[in-house]
Amino acid sequence: MKNIVIGRYIPGNSFLYSMDPRAKIITLLILMIGVFLLDSIVFMLVSIGLIALLLLAGRISIKRVYLGLRPLMFLLIFTFTFQILFNDQGDELYAASTHFSLLTVGLLFVLIVLWLKTKQYIRFKLLYFLLFVVMGFAVLINIDTGLVFATPTFSVHQEGVNMALFIMLRLIIIVTLSTILTITTKPTDLNLGLERVLKPLSLVKINAEEIAMIISIALRYIPTLLDEANKIMLAQASRGVDFNEGKMKDKVMQVVSLLVPMFIISFKRSDELANAMEARSFAPGQPRTKLHELFWHRLDTLALIMALGYFTFAVLTRVLT
């Protein structure tokens, strides 16, 4: 739980840090829509290059961004494989028939066991896993001795590759952009910025200040509740709960023993917080002064113009092709 990177502020010093949160939020939105409009892989790769430049200029370590992407790895690999395997639009790029026989299935089984047994000793798990996938395919395609009972054809199509790359690049760009925003902006600033950006919504009777207050309270209580959960786990471990082991039936009981106190404590806390806020005369919807005021600089306008430029470019590529 200590390694959550998405949504975490990391102190630093660069132009990205000194930008106005409002400007950052709006540019992020514009850039994201722009990326969705792009329909050529070349421009997509160019965008990734631009983001790399931004990271370099903003002095954000690539490792941080990679850590932010890591939880998405599974999703990325899943969509990639899915598109490659099942999309049969466009030209056929590669086709080979696979052979399922007792021998190859047995070998696959051996490979899976080997992977499960050895993965804990390997540092680059992802590469190691890909190696095993390739080995699995090699076995299926090349070994055709023995009693073959099924020969489904494995084929890769142009459109499948395109879509796979597209989805992957888009996800990477969007997550990287949002990671940049959260790494360089304090939660309180982010929240304040969000409040200001959402202000026009008051025309349709949505109170942006209340939403911002809810978000800031939720953010504020994440570490507190994590701490609380840890204490509850320790207390239940003292009564013989082993959170690492147990059958399915025990697991359910373990989760219940953790969740029930968690709920009770959260409700109690929110009740106390509401009382404390009321005791200090908090009234929702009333105008309040701010401790931190936001200042819009020339840099922010510049960033906004550049983002709009990118957006126009994206629209143009779409219209012209």
Added chain:
Amino acid sequence: MAIQFERVSHQYVGMDQKGYLAIEDIRLNIRGDGELIALIGETGSGKSTLVQHMNALLQPTQGRMNIFGIKVDNLTKKRKDVKLTPIRKQVGLVFQFPEYQLFEETVEKDIMFGPKNFGASEEEAKEKAREIINVVGLDESYLSRSPFNLSGGEKKRASIAGILAMEPDVLILDEPTSGLDPLGRNALLEVFNRIHEELNKTVIIITHDMNTVYEYAKRVLVMREGTLVYDGDPLKLFSKKNIDRWNLDKPEVLALAQDIENKFDIHFDKPPRNKTMLKNALKEALK
């Protein structure tokens, strides 16, 4: 020896990867055959971290421990062949806030939770709950009540019952009497004393109340900024001149007895540990 600490330190690692040394270089031996130990020290001095090592909830980041024959050090958690759960049956730890522990629909089920985790059958656990509920000063009508509709003091007793039902050899209580009324507090302390004397078990109590320490404890441990600064007899501790450097003060009965000794020509052979003993000693002296 039931629990042995050999130069144990524990460093918490925070979000920013900077460590915080909660306890440092602790050497400590705790016998399993009936000691009543008080653990005192200001908040943040590492008391809770120390007791969480005693049932292996936390493992030392440096140094070694031996808990009922099981060796625990910084590598123990990674080894698959060492099970830490059995230690928690032998060393029962009651946390300060009962809210972290209570979760079942009824008090009875909650008390049964611990014994059942350690392999007791439904009937045995039920029997145990019926027996224990009286020990902590509640009656059997509480068994069918929801633990969330109890008062603070009653919750506390229910949570203590949950640990007592596991029949640990060493019982550790983190501020067991905080939030209790004076009568309830004394009754509960008597319970711990009885467990210690009649069943010959070791009881460790974390407390801020010097009177409790002085009246009940046979041995006192003082923590200060993560280190163990005193381990020994309570009377000797409170007779020291400068105990206020550890933020401790003198127990009322002891202060009164010493005043009486100084002002009047009276000498107590055995320093009285509570009000009744003081009264009797005075009667004896004035005869």
